[in-house]
Amino acid sequence: MDHGRGGQNAGVPPEPLDDAHARPDGLSDDVVEAVGKLSEALERVERARGALYEFHQLIGGADALLDDVVDGLGRTGQHELADRIRSELIGLNVLPGRWTFQVVEEFDAGYYATFRALEQATREQTTAGRRHVFEAELKQRRRTRGRPGHEATPNQSP
Secondary structure (H helix, E strand, O other): OOOOOOOOOOOOOOOOOOHHHOOOOOOOHHHHHHHHHHHHHHHHHHHHHHHHHHHHHHHHHHHHHHHHHHHHHHHOOOHHHHHHHHHHHOOOOOEOOEOHHHHHHHHHHHHHHHHHHHHHHHHHHHOOOOOOHHHHHHHHHHOOOOOOOOOOOOOOOO
């Protein structure tokens, strides 16, 4: 996770943005970086989870459209095709024994819950539960102090 060390304040020790993002005393750069990478990995899992929910909703929407397909084929005399779609495709599991809601539930209860719990436990044991310590220090190294738009926090003047 090399975000670079350049910028206006390269080589300047980062000051904490605020207490919520301050590095706990004695915490090494390696731990801060490792915890930052774990948080980045969780962010990717969050994006994957969103894609899984999108998949769930897209499949559900496609399945709902099949009722119109069956009706349309029936109205045009394509009863054999309509019957095949009704019996073979409507209600078909997307995975063995599972509709998409079951896939989402299993993912949420298993991998996702485990990942979130371990990421939180790691932060609690290393950064006093603080989030984005690595990124906060990166911001302090890369921002130009005193320049408008580069404030450390939302309520700070340049």
